[in-house]
Amino acid sequence: ALPDIRNLTLAYALAGADCIDVAADPAVIAAAKSGLDAAEKIAQAAQRSDYSRPWLMISMSAGEDPHFRKAEFDPAICPPDCPRPCETICPAEAIEFSTDFMGVRRDRCYGCGRCLPVCPWGLIAAHSHPTPLDAAAQQVLSQVDALEIHTHVGEYAAFKDLWQTLQPWIDDLHIISISCPDDEGLIDYLKDLQRIIKAPESSASKDLDASGIAVETKLHNVIWQTDGRP
Secondary structure, eight states: OHHHHHHHHHHHHHHTOSEEEEESOHHHHHHHHHHHHHHHHHHHHTTOTTOOOOEEEEEEESSSOGGGEEEEOOGGGSOTTOOOHHHHHOTTOOEEESSSOEEEOTTTOOOOOTHHHHOTTOOOEEEEOOOOHHHHHHHHGGGOSEEEEEOOTTOHHHHHHHHHHHHHHHTTOSEEEEEOOOOTTHHHHHHHHHHHHTSTTSTTSEEEOTTSOEEEOOOOOEEEEOSSOO
16 A cells, blocks of 8 residues: 555665665655655654665566556456455455445556465456556656666567667666566577667767767666566
8 A cells, every 4th residue: 555655665765775666656656755755854853864865766667567467357257155365365455345346446456466366266367557658657757766677588679669768767867777587598688688778879879069079978877687586
């Protein structure tokens, strides 16, 4: 829930976290920023000279994004004698069977997947409902300090499309993290991504200044996450 995100962000900030990663959702970002603001006030009141406001990072994916998947099922076909383990296991209280509503509240579901294996009848599925990339970028990238891009070997075209869409905001970010699980051809794939990042249309290229002299523009700080986990 959003209050939990706010409180966890506050706690991690006061504990000394350097960067806090959240989903690329405007409501989530607002909750995290509220937590960062509160932490900053507490640190100032306590005269903590060691306190530094963490960077706020968001995650996006090249390709299908698990951050935007939602649980779905038709409550009309649920057996009336079902003990409804999906309702009790949902940490977001997104699954509800009441006189006012039956089914999944999509605004609460964040796609954790806990409900899928517990349904005795296998009636629950998860489907992606991503926000159009251009709209998501416009809504959130100007509000954060860092970006994590999730990708997999073989998603070259999707990564390139994403990178081109992000261009207006790239130079304002402090850190870009590329997360890619281990797979056959990983090193070659990461080298391909590096070429995209350093391509002429990116901010790592040389531009001409007003005098027509080539100048080196900002080169991004990139973290390559290759720990073998998605």
